[in-house]
Amino acid sequence: MSNPQWVPITAIENLPLNEGRSLHWQGLDIALFNLGARVVAVENKCPHQHGPLVDGMVSNVEGRVTVTCPLHTRRICLDTGQIIKPATAGPCVRSFPAKIEAGVVLLQKGRSEAEAA
Amino acid sequence: MKQRLAVIGNGMAGVFTVEQILKHNHDFEITIFGDETHVNYNRILLSSVLAGEKEVDDIVLNDIDWYRANDIQARLGLRIDKIDLANKTIHSAQGCTTTFDKLLIATGSSAFRPPIDGIDKQGVFVFRTLDDAKHLLALSGTGVKAVVIGGGLLGLEAARGLQLQGCEVTVLHLGTHLMDRQLDFTGGQFLKRKLESLGITVICKASTMAFTGAGHVEGVRLTDGRTLDANLVVVAAGIKPNSGLARSAGLDVNKGIVVNEYLETSHPDVFAVGECTEFNGQLFGLVAPIWEQGKVLAATITGNRGPVFTGYTPATKLKIMGADVFSAGDFDDQRDGVECVRLEDPALGIYKKLILRDNKLEGVILVGDASDDHRFMDWLRNGTDLTDQRRHLLSPAAAAGPGEDTAALPDTHTICGCNGVSKGAIIEAVHTHGVCTLAQLKDKTRAATGCGSCAGLCQSLLKAVAPDYAEEKAKVLCECVAFTQDQLREIIRSQKLKGVQEVLDIYGNGIGCEVCKPALSYLVDVVWQGDHNEDRSARFINDRVHANIQKDGTFSVIPRMRGGVTTPAELRKIADVAEKYNVPLVKVTGSQRIDLLGVKKQDLPHIWEDLGMRSGQGYTKGVRMVKTCVGSTFCRFGTQDAITTGVELERRLEDLFTPHKTKLAVVGCPRNCAEATVKDIGLIGQEGSWQIVVGGAAGKGVRKADLLITVESTEEALEAASLFFQYYRENGVYLERTYDFVERLGMEKVRRDTVYATDAVKQGLLDRLQRSKDRASDAWLERHNPRPFQFAPIEVAPNGLVQIETEENAHV
Ligand SMILES: Cc1cc2nc3c(=O)[nH]c(=O)nc-3n(C[C@H](O)[C@H](O)[C@H](O)COP(=O)(O)OP(=O)(O)OC[C@H]3O[C@@H](n4cnc5c(N)ncnc54)[C@H](O)[C@@H]3O)c2cc1C
Ligand code: HEM
Ligand code: SF4
Numbered sequence: 056m057s058n059p060q061w062v063p064i065t066a067i068e069n070l071p072l073n074e075g076r077s078l079h080w081q082g083l084d085i086a087l088f089n090l091g092a093r094v095v096a097v098e099n100k101c102p103h104q105h106g107p108l109v110d111g112m113v114s115n116v117e118g119r120v121t122v123t124c125p126l127h128t129r130r131i132c133l134d135t136g137q138i139i140k141p142a143t144a145g146p147c148v149r150s151f152p153a154k155i156e157a158g159v160v161l162l163q164k165g166r167s168e169a170e171a172a
Numbered sequence: 173m174k175q176r177l178a179v180i181g182n183g184m185a186g187v188f189t190v191e192q193i194l195k196h197n198h199d200f201e202i203t204i205f206g207d208e209t210h211v212n213y214n215r216i217l218l219s220s221v222l223a224g225e226k227e228v229d230d231i232v233l234n235d236i237d238w239y240r241a242n243d244i245q246a247r248l249g250l251r252i253d254k255i256d257l258a259n260k261t262i263h264s265a266q267g268c269t270t271t272f273d274k275l276l277i278a279t280g281s282s283a284f285r286p287p288i289d290g291i292d293k294q295g296v297f298v299f300r301t302l303d304d305a306k307h308l309l310a311l312s313g314t315g316v317k318a319v320v321i322g323g324g325l326l327g328l329e330a331a332r333g334l335q336l337q338g339c340e341v342t343v344l345h346l347g348t349h350l351m352d353r354q355l356d357f358t359g360g361q362f363l364k365r366k367l368e369s370l371g372i373t374v375i376c377k378a379s380t381m382a383f384t385g386a387g388h389v390e391g392v393r394l395t396d397g398r399t400l401d402a403n404l405v406v407v408a409a410g411i412k413p414n415s416g417l418a419r420s421a422g423l424d425v426n427k428g429i430v431v432n433e434y435l436e437t438s439h440p441d442v443f444a445v446g447e448c449t450e451f452n453g454q455l456f457g458l459v460a461p462i463w464e465q466g467k468v469l470a471a472t473i474t475g476n477r478g479p480v481f482t483g484y485t486p487a488t489k490l491k492i493m494g495a496d497v498f499s500a501g502d503f504d505d506q507r508d509g510v511e512c513v514r515l516e517d518p519a520l521g522i523y524k525k526l527i528l529r530d531n532k533l534e535g536v537i538l539v540g541d542a543s544d545d546h547r548f549m550d551w552l553r554n555g556t557d558l559t560d561q562r563r564h565l566l567s568p569a570a571a572a573g574p575g576e577d578t579a580a581l582p583d584t585h586t587i588c589g590c591n592g593v594s595k596g597a598i599i600e601a602v603h604t605h606g607v608c609t610l611a612q613l614k615d616k617t618r619a620a621t622g623c624g625s626c627a628g629l630c631q632s633l634l635k636a637v638a639p640d641y642a643e644e645k646a647k648v649l650c651e652c653v654a655f656t657q658d659q660l661r662e663i664i665r666s667q668k669l670k671g672v673q674e675v676l677d678i679y680g681n682g683i684g685c686e687v688c689k690p691a692l693s694y695l696v697d698v699v700w701q702g703d704h705n706e707d708r709s710a711r712f713i714n715d716r717v718h719a720n721i722q723k724d725g726t727f728s729v730i731p732r733m734r735g736g737v738t739t740p741a742e743l744r745k746i747a748d749v750a751e752k753y754n755v756p757l758v759k760v761t762g763s764q765r766i767d768l769l770g771v772k773k774q775d776l777p778h779i780w781e782d783l784g785m786r787s788g789q790g791y792t793k794g795v796r797m798v799k800t801c802v803g804s805t806f807c808r809f810g811t812q813d814a815i816t817t818g819v820e821l822e823r824r825l826e827d828l829f830t831p832h833k834t835k836l837a838v839v840g841c842p843r844n845c846a847e848a849t850v851k852d853i854g855l856i857g858q859e860g861s862w863q864i865v866v867g868g869a870a871g872k873g874v875r876k877a878d879l880l881i882t883v884e885s886t887e888e889a890l891e892a893a894s895l896f897f898q899y900y901r902e903n904g905v906y907l908e909r910t911y912d913f914v915e916r917l918g919m920e921k922v923r924r925d926t927v928y929a930t931d932a933v934k935q936g937l938l939d940r941l942q943r944s945k946d947r948a949s950d951a952w953l954e955r956h957n958p959r960p961f962q963f964a965p966i967e968v969a970p971n972g973l974v975q976i977e978t979e980e981n982a983h984v
Binding site: 062 | 712
C-alpha cells in the first residue's frame with residue numbers, strides 16, 4: 056500500500072460557503088463543498104440518475120447535512136454518501152478524505168474513503 | 173319570581189362571569205350596564221387593532237345575538253354613577269333607576285392620567301378602550317411624530333402599533349429599564365435593543381414635565397430641559413381600579429374593591445370581579461386570574477358556594493412580533509437562598525433567566541425567544557421538582573418524534589393561558605364536537621382567541637389528536653423555518669434582516685434546504701427592493717450560473733429578444749455562437765425567442781460575451797418575456813402598436829424576480845394572435861383603448877385572464893400592468909403563479925389595491941418597483957466579474973502552488 060499523501064488543491068477562498076465547486080481528480084469528477092467548519096469531497100455524480108451534485112444546494116434532513124441533487128431533488132448525506140430522502144437502500148456516493156490546513160484545501164492521493172474502508 | 177341580577181361593566185370580566193353563570197342552573201333576569209357603546213370585545217387585542225393586524229369586527233367576543241339568545245338585557249352607553257345599597261337600586265348618569273336583588277360590579281380599571289401640565293391638550297390620549305384605539309388610528313400616519321409615555325407592556329404595544337401605522341415613535345420611560353415590573357435590568361436592555369432595531373426610539377430615565385403647544389399638543393418637555401416634538405401622545409403610565417362607585421356606596425374598598433376567596437364583598441348581595449377587585453392585597457391587570465375569579469363567582473352566586481379563588485402567579489407576555497418577552501413569578505435574584513441560571517446571546521438578542529429555590533422554579537424571564545414559555549409556566553404553577561432536569565433547563569431535549577412534545581404534556585396542562593383551556597379540554601372538544609381546524613377549536617373552546625400565542629401549540633395538539641386534522645390555509649414555508657410567508661415578510665422587514673442566512677439563524681434551523689432557501693432569497697430581494705445581501709448558496713443552480721440546467725447536467729442559453737423582435741445581425745451572431753461552441757440543439761421557443769441547448773457550464777460566460785445580448789431569464793422565477801403580435805406596424809387589422817408597447821413593457825420589467833415565472837404578451841387587436849388572454853399579464857389593443865388582463869394561463873390547465881381595467885392611453889396601460897406586477901411581487905406567495913394569486917385574493921381586492929387604489933398607494937407600488945429596477949441588472953454581465961470557479965472546474969495547482977481566483981486571473 057502506498058503512503059497516503061495530502062495534495063494541496065486550492066485556497067479555501069475559492070470555495071464559497073455552502074456552494075459546490077467541481078474538480079477533475081485522479082480521473083474522477085469530484086464535488087467539493089465548503090461547509091464552514093470543514094470541507095467534504097464526494098464524487099460528482101448522483102447515484103440516482105447521475106445528476107451533478109456540485110450544482111446542488113446544501114440542505115439538511117433532520118439535522119444531517121445533505122446536498123440536494125439539482126435534477127430530481129434526491130437528498131444525499133454528505134457524511135455517509137447515502138441517499139436519505141427519499142429513503143432508499145441504493146448505492147452510496149463515493150467520498151474522499153479532505154481537509155483544510157493553513158487556508159488550503161487538501162485531498163489525499165490514493166483511494167477514495169469507500170475503497171479504503 | 174325571578175331574581176334580578178344587575179351587572180355594572182360590560183367588559184371582559186363581567187361578561188365572562190355571566191357566561192359562566194349561564195352554565196349553571198339559575199333563575200336570574202340579567203341586565204348588563206356598560207358605559208362603552210360596544211358589545212363585549214377582546215380588550216387584549218386592541219394592540220392588534222392599532223397595529224392594523226385585526227379589524228374591529230374581528231375582536232368582538234359576544235355579538236348582540238348572543239345577548240338576545242340568552243335573554244340578557246344590554247344597556248350600552250349607560251354609566252352608573254350611584255349604588256343605593258339600602259334600597260337596592262342603581263342609578264345611571266342619564267337618570268334611570270334599576271332595582272336589583274343581586275349586584276355584580278365589574279367596572280375594570282382606567283388608564284392612570286398623571287397630573288402632568290397640559291395633559292388635557294388635544295392629541296394626548298390614553299389606550300384602554302376601542303374608542304381610544306379608533307382615535308389613535310384616525311390621527312396616526314406617516315410623518316406623525318408620536319411620543320408614548322411609559323415603557324410597560326401597554327406603552328410598548330401602543331408604540332409598535334403607532335409605528336406600524338407610519339408614525340415616528342419615541343417611548344419615554346421613567347425607570348432605568350423597560351418593563352421594569354416584569355424584567356431585570358439586563359432583560360430591559362435586550363428588549364430596548366430589539367425595539368430600537370424595529371425602529372422605535374427608547375429613552376429611559378425620562379421624566380415628563382409638561383405637554384406643550386397651544387390647544388393641540390406640539391411637544392413634550394422633560395424635567396432635564398429637553399423638549400421633543402410630538403403631534404400625538406399616548407400616556408400609558410399604569411392603570412387604577414374603578415372602585416370609586418363602590419367606595420361611595422359604603423362597600424369595603426382599599427385600592428380595589430375588597431373581595432374574599434368566594435368573590436363576595438362586604439355586602440351579602442354584592443359581588444365583584446375583574447380588575448376593579450383587590451384580593452389579599454393583590455390587584456389585577458391580566459385576564460388569566462380574572463377567568464378564575466369568574467368561574468368561582470358563578471358558583472358562589474348561583475348557590476353553589478364552594479370553589480375558592482387563591483390568587484395567581486403573575487405572568488406577562490409582550491405581543492410584539494419579533495420582540496418576544498415573557499416574564500412570570502419573582503425574578504429578583506438578590507434574595508437569600510435563590511439560584512440564578514442565565515443565558516445571554518447578544519448577537520441573537522436572546523436573554524433567558526431562571527430563578528430557582530430548592531430546585532423549584534420561582535421566576536422566569538425570556539427575551540428574544542419565548543417559544544418555550546409553556547414549559548416554564550407549568551413548572552412554576554405546579555412547583556415541579558427540577559432536580560432531574562438541571563442539565564437541560566434552558567434547552568429541553570428535542571422531541572423524539574412529531575407530536576411527542578404535546579404527548580408529553582399532562583391533560584391538566586393549561587394550553588391557553590388567556591382563556592384557561594387545558595389540554596384535556598381541547599382533546600374533549602375534538603372527540604365530542606369533531607373539531608379538526610384551529611378555527612373550529614377557537615369557536616368551541618375559546619383557546620387561542622386571547623393573545624394568540626398558544627396557536628402553535630393548539631395546532632400541534634390538533635395534528636396529533638384530530639383524525640380529520642385539516643391544515644389551516646396559512647401554511648408555514650418549510651420545517652426549517654416554520655413561519656408563514658406573510659410572517660416572514662414581516663420578520664424580514666421589521667427585524668431588518670437582509671440575508672437568507674440571518675433569517676435561518678434567528679428564526680430557523682440555521683441550515684435551510686432547497687425548499688426554503690430560494691423562497692427566502694426571493695423574499696429578502698422583494699422586501700429590500702434589491703438592497704439585500706445576495707447569497708448564492710441559497711439559490712438554485714439556475715440562479716447561480718444564470719442558465720437552465722438540463723437533464724444531462726448541461727445548460728440552455730436563451731438571450732432576451734424583447735417582444736420577439738430580432739435583426740439579421742443578431743441572428744447571425746446567434747448562428748456563429750451555435751457553431752463555435754458546437755451547440756447540439758437550436759430551437760425557436762414558444763416564447764418567441766431562440767434557445768441554445770446543451771451548453772457546457774464553463775462555456776456560458778464566453779457565449780454570453782460573444783452574443784453580447786441580455787439574459788432572457790428563461791431559467792428563473794422572474795420576467796420571462798413579452799410576446800407581441802405585429803400589430804398596427806404591419807397587420808391589416810391592427811388598432812394599436814403592439815410591438816413598440818410590448819418592447820417597452822419588457823424593458824420596464826426585465827431583470828426582476830417574481831414569486832413564480834411571469835409571462836406577458838401584447839396584442840394589437842382582440843384577434844389575440846400572441847395569446848395575451850392566457851398570459852400572466854396581457855395587454856389587448858382595441859380601437860382607442862387597451863384592456864389589461866391578468867391571471868391567465870396556458871399550461872397544464874388553461875385559464876382565461878381576468879380583466880383588470882380598460883384604459884385609453886398606452887402609458888396608462890403600461891402603468892396598470894406595472895401596478896399589478898409589483899402588487900403580485902409583494903403579495904404573492906413564493907411559487908404561486910398569477911392565476912392562483914388572483915383566485916386567492918379575488919379580482920375585486922386586486923383592483924381595489926392596484927388600479928382603484930389611492931394615488932399614494934399607487935405611487936408607493938410604482939416607487940418600490942422603480943427602486944428594485946434601479947438596482948437590477950442583466951445577470952449575464954456577471955461574466956465580467958465572476959465569482960471564484962463559478963463556471964469552470966478547479967484546476968489543481970501544479971507543484972502545490974495555490975492561487976486565489978480573482979477578477980484578473982479568472983478563466984474568462
Ligand atoms: C391594550 C391592552 C392590551 C392588553 N393586553 C393584555 C394581554 O396581553 N394579556 C392580558 O392578560 N391582559 C391584557 N390586557 C388587560 C385586559 O384587557 C384586562 O385585564 C381585562 O380587560 C380586564 O377586564 P375587566 O372586565 O375587569 O375590565 P374591562 O375589560 O375594562 O371592563 C370594564 C368595563 O366596565 C365599564 N365601566 C366601568 N365603570 C362603569 C360604570 N360606572 N358604569 C358602566 N360601565 C362601567 C368600562 O367602560 C368597561 O367597558 C390588556 C389591556 C389593554 C388595554
Ligand atoms: C421543468 C419543466 C420545464 C422547464 C425546464 C421549462 C422550460 C421552459 C423555458 C425555458 C421556456 C421559455 C422559453 C423562452 O423563454 O423562450 C418555456 C416556455 C414554455 N413552457 Fe415550459 N418548462 C417546463 C415545464 C413546462 C410545462 C409543464 C408546461 C405546460 C404544461 C410548459 C409550458 C410552456 C409554454 C406554453 C411555454 C411557452 C411560453 C409562452 O409562449 O407562453 N412548460 N418553458
Ligand atoms: S392580434 Fe390583431 S393586430 Fe395583432 S396580429 Fe393578430 S390580428 Fe393583427
